[in-house]
Amino acid sequence: MSMIFSWRRRRAGRGRAGKDEFPDMELSIPTHFRCPISLDLMKDPVTMCTGITYDRGSIEKWINAGNNTCPVTNQVLRSFDQIPNHAIRKMIQDWCVENKSYGIERIPTPRIPITPCDVSEICSRIEAAAQRQDAKKCLDLLKKMKNLAKESERNKRCIVQNGAGCALAACFELFASFSIEEYTDFLKEILSALTWTFPLGDKGKSKLGSAISLRCIALFLKGDDLSSRKHAVLVLKELISEDQDFVNSLMEIEGIVEALFQIVKVPICPTATKASLVVLYRMTLSENSEMITLKFVDMGLIPCILEILVDGDKSICEKALGILDSISSRDQGREGMYENALTMPLLIKKILRVSDMATRFVVSILWKLCMGENENAVVEAMQLGAFEKLLVVLQVGCGERTKSKVTELLKLMNLYKDELDCFASSARFKFLKRPN
Template identity: 30%
Template sequence: MVRDVDLYVTVPSFFRCPISLDVMKSPVSLCTGVTYDRTSIQRWLDSGNNTCPATMQVLNSKEFVPNRTLQRLIQIWSDSVQTQNDRRADSSANSVVAREEIEVLVKEMRAQKEKIDHLSKFICFAKESEENCEFLAKFDGFVEMLVGFLGGDKDINFIERVVKILVLTLNKVGDYKALRLLMLKQDNDIGSRDCMSSLLLLLKQGRSVNSRVGVLKLIEAVAIDAESKQMVAEKEGFLLELVKLVGLENDPSLIEASLSCLIAISMPKRVRMKLINFKVIGELRKLLTGGQNASVSIIEKALKLLEMVTSFRGGRADFCNDAACVEAVMNRVLKVSSDATEHAVMILWSVCYLFRDRDAQDAVVKSNGLTKILLLMQSNCSPGVRQMSGDLLKIFRVNSKSNYCLSSYETKTTHIMPF
């Protein structure tokens, strides 16, 4: 989170934690209605206290709930302040740059002169037009220079600006293979590790959501084959950080970018196995059950990633043992989108029909899954979804002598014939 001392602005008092007086990163509310930063209040309670620090009332419950509205307000404020700060820095760098000056600026940067100021000029130049973005992307040695800076500097402000320029010019680079070789090339192990270390540092400590989303876009662009996906995933701490960013408490745009990046790098089997070990299924369940306001795109991506990890025995075991997760998938079969429906049905078909997991079958029944499957078959779904839905119904027909007896199944939709 940004600090007001850096931005010369006044922080709204209700953004500050009553205990630490710092801007709250994860605001949570006690039963007294007072909101604190999660880390501060957890430390207070873990010390044996049973009162509200602000009111000194005895707590009837030590449970707290995330104050998502306040967290979103803090994030919006933080991003707006950061944007203003960037504009201030950019304007002070004489933003209007002619193409003829680019060569001079590049030479000066290579000579380690005024790097921050020059990066601001490049950013403003790129923002002026698509043509300028392409000019920078094609300028001899420019992208290589930026990637080199990523591997040799640990200043967050500097890394943010380098990533910002790379993202602005990303669509104009054309050959992502060349960019991949620059960032992940094997003949320079130290350099490639430093590059990934800088990106991971920004992902963890970036001052704005946009800069962290930029890192994810950059990683997704260079993870173009199995080898590069594996190299990205093997960077210590990177995969675990992506799983953390999927958490509900993060900004929706960051959640979506994290899911998209995870999907892009999770094609190799070894990567998916690591995700299972990092308990990604639990995080996806939180998204599917607690994200009532989650966008359609987030739900689609969450289901897609869940489909990928449940293709392994360990992933299926974790999923089937989590009845709430099975129910969450069942609840997303309808009323989201055709893509979400396809991913959800594929997951259920795989665990219930293909692998005949009884726990998953029980969870489907308990979540009124039969009704939803019947309704789905009567909808305008794809032939593949209809076929998988039919297979699921056959499972329950086969088990009709057990708890899945469809003959006693009560519904007002008597016109629906499952068989």
């Protein structure tokens, strides 16, 4: 069996305007040139231990999905080694050249994928050069690592999984301790690479989470270089996601909260905004949550978060609601939310409109605002249709904690329901003319 492709061949016509068309020409791709998985022409043929040849990208996807058998023979793969099949690749390239007239382009000779040993060697050389304070050599090796990562996702995974993050974190701390001013550009290069080399491992986390490293990252976060600010907040987000303890160290740095808030207030890009929201949220869960909540209220974070909720995407809304849920646990946070006219309308609007997580956050926030003996909050929520929406939440199903809060809210609102219904009825008849 062979796969058929059709190309329309054209050539310029003489003595006529335009071009003459020739009938469709059919071209068969030899079966042994096609990957047994994708059925496409192989670009990087590799042979497995079972003797079957596949396109590298296809067999890697198969293995990464958790399969440990050969797709063709169904034999258990004793080894996942992929041996480049140079003979088949050369035959495919020759076939492409022979059929160039059909519009087929010659497949390029694939680069040999990087190995764990290659990554370990580069990391060792980076660490050795860092100890010698040889920034130029470190930068050359860093660029080599980045170029290898760009070649393929496989290379990138191999680099991440074999200690690159740890080596770069150690290098970052070392040069930051030498002189941030002297090595600013080099430190920014390391920071950009660190954004995709997580997880770092315990040693890497300790290096990047040290006081020296955090001060350097904070300096970039507060700077004017938008690219460096983005990389700084992405690295901070990954760092505190691995260990909440770094949040306390981060909060001790002067101006860090303001710098994170500025990224939310004046966005650089959606990715940076989301990362900044995550870091701010983690701060609300710290030991100094009461102090940080008061600081957030004073700097105007609540209006900023509410503005984000107006047209934010799913991910941004979830993170923004998470922050509001956390700060509404404090008196200062609730007061700040009571004072903003957008609070209730936006919260009610987001129920069942974004995601299950967002609905859980909204229910939690409403519970804190309404159960705090604030009648105005209860009445406003009901006037905006909260009662009906909360009933729907129960009907579609939710977690036990959310269900408990919804039930309490409905019981509370039910106390005001008759009074509001009477008020609404009297308002409807208020403008009716009396009969003569």
